[in-house]
Amino acid sequence: xxxxxxxxxxxxxxxxxIGGSPTCSGCPAEIGLKMALKSLGKNTIxxxxxxxxxxxxxxxxxxxxxxxxxxxxxxxxxxxxxxxxAMRLLKRDATVICYAGDGATYDxxxxxxxxxxARGDPIIYICYNNQAYANTGNQWDTATPFLANTKTTPxxxxxxxxxxxxxxxxxxxxxxxxxxxxxxxxxxxxxxxKLRKAQSMNIxxxxxxxxxxxxxWGYDQxxxxxxxxxxxxxxxxxxxxIENNKLTVNYKPKQMKSVKEFVQLQDRFRHLTDYxxxxxxxxxxxxxxxxxxxxxCKRI
Amino acid sequence: xxxxxxxNEAVAWAARLSRAQYMPNYPITPQTEIIETLAQWHADGxxxxxxxxMDSEHSVMSAxxxxxxxxxxxxxxxxxxxxxxxxxxxxxxxxLRLPIVMVNCSRGLSAPITLLCDHNDYxxxxxxxxxMVNAQNNQxxxxxxxMAFKISEDKDxxxxxVVNLDGYVLSYTMEPTxxxxxxxxxxxxxxxxxxxxxxxPKRPMVQGIAVLDxxxxxxxxxxxxxxxxxxxxxxxxxxxxxxKATGRHYGMIEKYEMDDAExxxxxxxxxSTTAKAEVQEMRKQGMKIGLLRLRVMRPLPKEEIRNALKxxxxxxxxxxxLAPGVGGIAHSEIRxxxxxxxxQPIMSxxxxxxxxxxxxxxxxxxxxxxxxxxxxxKMGRVRFV
Amino acid sequence: xxEEHKIKYEGAKGVPVIRETGNATKVHTGLWRTExxxxxxxxxxxxxxxxxxxxxTAYSWTRKGPACNYYFCKGCGICAEECPVKAITMVKEERx
Numbered sequence: 132x133x134x135x136x137x138x139x140x141x142x143x144x145x146x147x148x149i150g151g152s153p154t155c156s157g158c159p160a161e162i163g164l165k166m167a168l169k170s171l172g173k174n175t176i177x178x179x180x181x182x183x184x185x186x187x188x189x190x191x192x193x194x195x196x197x198x199x200x201x202x203x204x205x206x207x208x209x210x211x212x213x214x215x216x217a218m219r220l221l222k223r224d225a226t227v228i229c230y231a232g233d234g235a236t237y238d239x240x241x242x243x244x245x246x247x248x249a250r251g252d253p254i255i256y257i258c259y260n261n262q263a264y265a266n267t268g269n270q271w272d273t274a275t276p277f278l279a280n281t282k283t284t285p286x287x288x289x290x291x292x293x294x295x296x297x298x299x300x301x302x303x304x305x306x307x308x309x310x311x312x313x314x315x316x317x318x319x320x321x322x323x324x325k326l327r328k329a330q331s332m333n334i335x336x337x338x339x340x341x342x343x344x345x346x347x348w349g350y351d352q353x354x355x356x357x358x359x360x361x362x363x364x365x366x367x368x369x370x371x372x373i374e375n376n377k378l379t380v381n382y383k384p385k386q387m388k389s390v391k392e393f394v395q396l397q398d399r400f401r402h403l404t405d406y407x408x409x410x411x412x413x414x415x416x417x418x419x420x421x422x423x424x425x426x427x428c429k430r431i
Numbered sequence: 432x433x434x435x436x437x438x439n440e441a442v443a444w445a446a447r448l449s450r451a452q453y454m455p456n457y458p459i460t461p462q463t464e465i466i467e468t469l470a471q472w473h474a475d476g477x478x479x480x481x482x483x484x485m486d487s488e489h490s491v492m493s494a495x496x497x498x499x500x501x502x503x504x505x506x507x508x509x510x511x512x513x514x515x516x517x518x519x520x521x522x523x524x525x526x527l528r529l530p531i532v533m534v535n536c537s538r539g540l541s542a543p544i545t546l547l548c549d550h551n552d553y554x555x556x557x558x559x560x561x562x563m564v565n566a567q568n569n570q571x572x573x574x575x576x577x578m579a580f581k582i583s584e585d586k587d588x589x590x591x592x593v594v595n596l597d598g599y600v601l602s603y604t605m606e607p608t609x610x611x612x613x614x615x616x617x618x619x620x621x622x623x624x625x626x627x628x629x630x631x632p633k634r635p636m637v638q639g640i641a642v643l644d645x646x647x648x649x650x651x652x653x654x655x656x657x658x659x660x661x662x663x664x665x666x667x668x669x670x671x672x673x674x675k676a677t678g679r680h681y682g683m684i685e686k687y688e689m690d691d692a693e694x695x696x697x698x699x700x701x702x703s704t705t706a707k708a709e710v711q712e713m714r715k716q717g718m719k720i721g722l723l724r725l726r727v728m729r730p731l732p733k734e735e736i737r738n739a740l741k742x743x744x745x746x747x748x749x750x751x752x753l754a755p756g757v758g759g760i761a762h763s764e765i766r767x768x769x770x771x772x773x774x775q776p777i778m779s780x781x782x783x784x785x786x787x788x789x790x791x792x793x794x795x796x797x798x799x800x801x802x803x804x805x806x807x808x809k810m811g812r813v814r815f816v
Numbered sequence: 817x818x819e820e821h822k823i824k825y826e827g828a829k830g831v832p833v834i835r836e837t838g839n840a841t842k843v844h845t846g847l848w849r850t851e852x853x854x855x856x857x858x859x860x861x862x863x864x865x866x867x868x869x870x871x872x873t874a875y876s877w878t879r880k881g882p883a884c885n886y887y888f889c890k891g892c893g894i895c896a897e898e899c900p901v902k903a904i905t906m907v908k909e910e911r912x
Contacts, residue, residue: 526832527831527832528830528831528832586827586828587825587827589827589828626828627828627831627833628831628833634835636833636834636837637833637835637837638832638833639832642832650830651830651832653823654823654825654826654830656823657820657824657825657830658825661825
């Protein structure tokens with residue numbers, strides 16, 4: 132049982148991430164961390180992997196009012212295990228969370244993340260997914276969507292961009308038997324409630340937060356939340372959760388929007404023809420149907 | 432109490448007696464017996480620690496950093512490939528000034544893959560900022576591990592430590608070992624109470640921050656350098672306290688028959704005992720030979736080495752490691768210590784015992800013969816024994 | 817230039833940690849922006865979305881509605897874009 136937030140007015144007012152950080156203006160990943168800390172409260176210790184958010188704390192300033200440690204890129208989950216075990220040994224009440232990018236989670240850190248999920252320590256791993264290695268300049272990683280333009284999968288005379296379909300990390304982590312869910316900044320109550328639910332369950336949790344990237348995806352800086360909303364409305368980024376190996380879809384749009392609206396706002400898809408957008412639409416529709424079927428059959 | 436223990440069991444006892452609180456671990460030959468011993472004690476309720484098997488050595492050191500940064504006493508163990516996998520984390524552990532104690536059962540590095548002993552994994556750590564101690568027998572490994580906690584946690588140091596014992600030669604070999612009483616160790620080593628790095632939600636702290644300007648970065652690195660220099664007097668102070676408590680004396684180096692020696696053999700680790708036996712034989716034949724054992728590699732005891740070797744005419748540095756294209760690693764370091772003296776001895780490098788190659792007493796006689804040849808030629812050489 | 821033995825050892829203070837959490841209030845990120853949000857309190861329905869979405873927590877909540885701390889505001893425009901009644905508009909920053 133947890134303290135569910137039923138309306139925006141229920142959201143606690145205390146802020147643990149304040150101004151003065153050197154992140155991009157309008158960065159949704161920063162909004163994600165702010166919302167997470169608001170939801171989880173002041174006894175939070177944040178473990179961060181190398182990535183965009185590592186530069187929040189730049190000596191001698193920190194915009195955070197909670198404890199934070201930055202370790203290397205691939206080991207947020209392992210470091211968090213050490214901290215969680217130490218807090219238990221020292222009998223201190225703390226919620227240990229990881230805030231890591233998709234590059235650190237999908238690729239280089241998948242080993243230590245899987246180990247953490249298997250060990251069962253109550254750590255909430257939040258992956259802010261900007262679908263590329265954003266901090267180093269937007270290179271491809273295994274979270275990059277099909278046909279996206281990244282610096283290492285650029286379109287050219289012999290290529291249309293990324294030709295490798297991305298992994299579904301939420302299902303992979305759900306298969307560990309832990310709590311796994313997707314989240315979006317455009318649906319803040321859903322995100323913040325999922326975090327509170329994970330905190331109350333006392334098992335490992337994996338929350339994947341959709342994080343549009345202004346320089347990486349090439350959209351206007353004020354449209355961050357709009358891009359995220361269109362992603363969910365077009366089922367490109369569906370909101371669902373996996374609990375005890377059973378999948379539940381949290382948000383079913385009344386009218387599924389065309390993926391074209393979402394794609395047209397971003398430069399990383401600017402090279403696509405109508406045919407290519409139809410291919411992406413086909414992939415999105417298939418994945419959405421599969422998700423609904425999984426929900427009906429009570430499996431992942 | 433007097434016991435008959437393998438090196439692995441001895442250091443497991445040291446970790447238990449030191450009341451290490453958090454022990455992340457991952458198996459690798461030849462240190463696996465350490466964690467298995469600890470696991471059985473934990474299962475029987477004899478070990479008050481969080482015994483935490485991890486998914487890789489990199490994760491082991493990451494968890495050790497997480498635990499130590501939170502403010503608990505951390506112990507772990509690894510070898511060769513594990514040390515190499517966790518290599519980036521070794522720098523992070525010393526950069527964050529976390530007093531983690533790790534035991535390294537040294538094993539040769541792949542490729543070609545081997546399981547047997549050499550020192551390349553241990554000496555590969557020499558730039559990481561860790562305090563490095565090499566034991567010559569199981570008793571010293573046990574004693575050095577307990578002392579390592581005290582040295583690392585000292586306010587003038589605050590650096591992680593590695594205690595090396597030779598894989599197979601010491602780790603799997605049983606020797607008579609005295610296991611100290613818990614009461615004596617508790618008096619020698621009080622509980623860990625950090626003031627520089629800890630996690631308490633009531634007093635939040637930000638660790639491992641980005642330091643993007645060179646001036647501040649250099650400042651922090653200078654602090655690590657200074658901490659290493661401070662470690663010298665802290666090690667000497669701790670060894671004196673240990674001597675008072677147990678009667679067993681250790682130092683930065685060990686000198687054997689060096690008083691009137693004209694030639695010296697320099698060794699590290701378990702081969703020192705074989706070398707000492709041969710030095711005894713050579714002394715009986717009237718040769719003026721001595722042995723210098725390098726116990727602490729970092730901080731490098733430059734003064735002690737210089738004073739011990741300055742009057743030598745020839746020095747044979749026996750290295751159980753190889754820097755390809757250069758020769759022995761300890762040879763280069765010791766040569767550096769002797770650069771500023773007026774009359775420099777002829778120094779030759781002897782690469783011996785790589786990948787567990789057997790070290791025999793008669794090989795030391797051959798080493799001295801070769802050294803005499805080099806002294807006539809007035810030129811130090813690199814040789815494989 | 818300093819000789820190694822003369823380096824002053826700072827003990828716990830020489831460890832790379834920050835104990836003064838939340839001290840980035842000294843960093844003037846407001847200098848970045850080219851546009852600033854202007855709030856029409858007459859239209860504001862006090863939904864608190866601007867306050868929730870602001871990445872730099874520039875908004876604080878007062879009785880009459882949101883108050884923007886222009887010291888931090890980077891001028892991203894998310895508050896104006898997300899306001900359901902368009903009570904916030906981005907106007908050109910007048911200072912050079």
